[in-house]
Amino acid sequence: MADTAVSVAAVAGIVLCCEAARRGCEWGIRCADYRRFCSELISTLQLCACTHELKLLGESGRADPQIGLTLTYLVTVLHVLTFRGALCNPSAALEQLYRGSLRTLACVALIACQLGSAWLSRYAALYLWSAGLSEMHLEHRAAGYRCFSPIHASLPAAAAAEMACAFILQAVIINIGLFTESLRVHVIAATITSLVYAVGSITGAVMNPALAFSIQFPCSGHNFLEYAFVFWLGPMLGTASAVAVFEKIIPFLLKKDSHWKKIQ
Helix, strand or coil: HHHHHHHHHHHHHHHHHHHHHHHHHHHHHHCCCCCCCHHHHHEEEEEEEEHHHHHHHHHHCCCCHHHHHHHHHHHHHHHHHCCCCCCCCCHHHHHHHHHHCCHHHHHHHHHHHHHHHHHHHHHHHHHHHCCCHHHHHHHHHHHCCEECCCCCCCCHHHHHHHHHHHHHHHHHHHHHHHCCHHHHHHHHHHHHHHHHHCCCCCCCCCCCCCHHHHHHCCCCCHHHHHHHHHHHHHHHHHHHHHHHHHHHHHHHHHHHHHHHHHCC
16 A cells, blocks of 8 residues: 555656646747647656556556556546647547648657657656655566566457557547536546556557557567557557548448438
């Protein structure tokens, strides 16, 4: 329980520091584009650093699964409330490029910010763990900060699992307007938590290429291309499939059905 309390405090500290940095960027940077890139850097760092800590807590067995899922839900709510529009996900940036909300260069810059911040978050997590704030941190430091592959299935099955998770999450986001504004953050958090519960034992249910690059790619057990196949290709295909199904295929079928009804 003491280790769990330290991890919760660490996550709270990360969020508070990142929130202060975001407010500093909003106050000190006049250019809207630069403010957006700064927010993307800080918010992605927050997402990855907090996930590093929760991942270590879960893998160490210090917290019951129910506590882990509760923390996942609460931290997801906290992220959504504090990000203020930051995407923190290359799949989301590509989706906005497809919709015309982002120019090509801006999309490339956002993805570079996300991946760069994901890489930096590894060192932020190491710095936190090196302080030895809890017994769990001390043990992790003594083990050389090692982590192992979270993939517990064949690579095609793991990629399919990540694809399915990304599809479901994107489907919820596309249809989020069906819910009241006060409920939307909780619907997203509940969806992510449910997917982590369902698929976490197979791949970790990351659903985010930048987050996976931070927390999964350094782990032993698979090489870069294998991780990219599962954690990059899978979520991107899942997101693209959801957009195609809910914004192209289903409207086309409904329009076609309506047309036949009029003819009859």
